[in-house]
Amino acid sequence: MTDWFLQQLINGLALGAIYALIALGYTMVYGVLRFINFAHSDVMMLGAFAAFYLTPPVAGMLGEQSVWTALVVILLSAAICAVIGMTIEFLAYRPLRKRPRLTVLITAIGVSLFIEFTGQHEKVFGAATKSFPKLLPSRDIVIGALHLSSNDIVVLVLTAVLLAAMWFIVQRTKIGMAMRAVSYNEQAAALMGVNVNGIISFTFGLGSALAAVAGIFYAMRAPGIDPLMGIQPGLRAFIAAVLGGIGNLPGAALGGIVLGLLETFFGGMPGLSNYRDGIAFAILILILLFRPAGLLGKLQTEKV
Amino acid sequence: MRGREKLFLLLGIIAAIGLSFASGAFNRYYLGIVIDVGINIILAVSLNLINGHTGQFSLGHAGFMAVGGYVAAKLTLVCGASAWIFLPALLLGGGVAALAGLAVGVPSLRLRGDYLAIVTLGFGEIIRVIFQTSEFFGAATGLTGITRLTTFGWAWGLAAVTVYVVACLVNSTYGRGFIAVHDDEIAASAMGINPVRYKVTAFVIGAFFAGIAGGLYAHHKGVLTPSGFDFIKSIEIVVMVILGGMGRTVGVILAAVILTILPELLRGVAEYRMIIYSLLIIGLMLTRPQGLFTFGKK
Structure with a gap:
């Protein structure tokens, strides 16, 4: 029983860490622009595909399944996705900055569908599932009845490092201060000399880079990758962001971990596994009903 | 005004049933598409009541459609298929979908905008x-062997009823409340309108007609699979409403007609269909967020 518990705990933490990475992107974009970037989950998918195509040539130069190959592939994929995220913001969202939020939301759905269906076209990625190359030498660590994959531990450690880095950027650097200022009051920030467009662009880039890393980690644990792989983890991560309090960085991390754990534990119970897909949404509905500001968020009253 | 609308309704139903008798003369393929158009008009006009007139962005319309479709199909499968059981089956499907609408509406309508969109999606x-x-x-395989009871007359007759009910409702004294809630919720509640009640009413009525459309769909295709009612299906209906112009009944009907026929015309480039679809959404939002068929005043 304790073995089962520990096993689920590790699995849940690894899954939750990935949700947390994606949720950070949602929450940062929500913080500065106040809208849900539906295309975020597709940027994550693009990150996994970037790694899929980059791994063979990089491995040719730096060796198969070496730490350096993994690092270079992850960094390059993150850079590619950062550029993609900034481009999406520039082309699709920036012209709509002053429009109603619903218009931007519908556009975001449009962008998301565009990436998914373009990706499914046979001349791009194709709809079939592809097996993801082994980036790192993976080893099963067996402690008693526990089976730990070394990849899960790498994912956990790297996520913790990235979360700390995010916290540092937002709280301790000048550009982070500008991000917080834009989030608090865009106009006042502009009057104080903050380059609002630049900051929003940077936020999208940062969020998309995190999404790319999350996409690679997700692909490492999943049986394969396909152009629609982002949808389910993307929705879960969004729910995680809401659970933690949208716009709140530690909240997104906490929400991701909590959601990953709940899903793994409920999904692991006999008789409930079929309903695994519904659990996240049930949590979302409960949290919005009883604590709409999320676990760590502050409730804002609407002014007339 | 009211007399004219009633006349339209009567003419619509008579024309639908009249043409239905002659439907044997048409090509089965074309007839199938025309019935699809009728079903999609019901879906788009009912969603328009929620998304357009009342301004509550819902992304779960396919869910209500699924409820109506499954309930109606199960009834005709169990009780045996006959024309006499069809209308009760459709109404029951619509009724259960309306209950689902109530169940969704009551808790989630305290939310607004993008939160509501996500919850309805959920x-x-x-x-x-x-x-x-x-x-x-039937789990993942769904229901098969449903008798094809949906005829041209049923689809278009019920489409006429839907359009009539929604148009009359919105143009009535009571229905002005929907538009008031859409325009400014706080001002509306200051005027003594209960926004939550209006939103729930819109959800229940919208879900009812979506359920009817689901029943028609089930008895048109003969099979139902759960994967047919996913997020993409909801998006397709939403796009009809957006393209037609939120809250514009005529525009939404036009959009439903065009968006049902267009994919059939684009068969040759079917692989690009959804790409074109998504570009359409983005382009529309960037250039004409108010919709394509919005001429003159509301």
Whole structure:
């Protein structure tokens, strides 16, 4: 029983860490622009595909399944996705900055569908599932009845490092201060000399880079990758962001971990596994009903 | 005004039933598409009541459609298919969908904008998961062998009823409340309108007609699978409403007609269909967020 518990705990933490990475992107974009970037989950998918195509040539130069190959592939994929995220913001969202939020939301759905269906076209990625190359030498660590994959531990450690880095950027650097200022009051920030467009662009880039890393980690644990792989983890991560309090960085991390754990534990119970897909949404509905500001968020009253 | 609308309704139903008798003369393929158009008009006009007139962005319409479709199909499968059981089956499907609308509406309508969109999306997914796991409704394979009872007359007759009911409702004294809630919720509640009641009413009525459309769909295609009612299906209906112009009944009907026929015309480039679709949404939002068929005043 304790073995089962520990096993689920590790699995849940690894899954939750990935949700947390994606949720950070949602929450940062929500913080500065106040809208849900539906295309975020597709940027994550693009990150996994970037790694899929980059791994063979990089491995040719730096060796198969070496730490350096993994690092270079992850960094390059993150850079590619950062550029993609900034481009999406520039082309699709920036012209709509002053429009109603619903218009931007519908556009975001449009962008998301565009990436998914373009990706499914046979001349791009194709709809079939592809097996993801082994980036790192993976080893099963067996402690008693526990089976730990070394990849899960790498994912956990790297996520913790990235979360700390995010916290540092937002709280301790000048550009982070500008991000917080834009989030608090865009106009006042502009009057104080903050380059609002630049900051929003940077936020999208940062969020998309995190999404790319999350996409690679997700692909490492999943049986394969396909152009629609982002949808389910993307929705879960969004729910995680809401659970933690949208716009709140530690909240997104906490929400991701909590959601990953709940899903793994409920999904692991006999008789409930079929309903695994519904659990996240049930949590979302409960949290919005009883604590709409999320676990760590502050409730804002609407002014007339 | 009211007399004219009634006349339209009567003419619509008579024309639908009249043409239905002659439907044997048409090509089966074309007839199928025309019935699809009728069903999609019901879906788009009913969603327009929620999304357009009342301004509550819902992404779960396919879920209500699924409820109506499954309930109606199960009834005709169990009780035997005949024209006499068809209308009660459709109404029952619509009724259960309306209950689902109530169940979704009451808790989630305290939310606004993008939160509401996500919650309705979530409810739509939960409904799909329930059908997918329920052995009673055929689990992942769904229901097969449903008798094809939907005729031209049923689809277009009920489409006429839907348009009539929604138009009359919105143009009535009571229905002005929907538009008031859409325009400014706080001002509306200051005027003594209860926004939550209006939103729930819109959800229940919209879900009812979506359920009817689901029943028609089930008895048109002959099979139901849970994967047919996913997020993409909801988006397709939403796009009809956006393209037609939120809250514009005529525009939405036009959009439903065009968006049903267009994919059939684009068969040759079917692989690009959804790409074109998504570019259409983005382009529309950037250039004409008010919709394509919005001429003159509301």
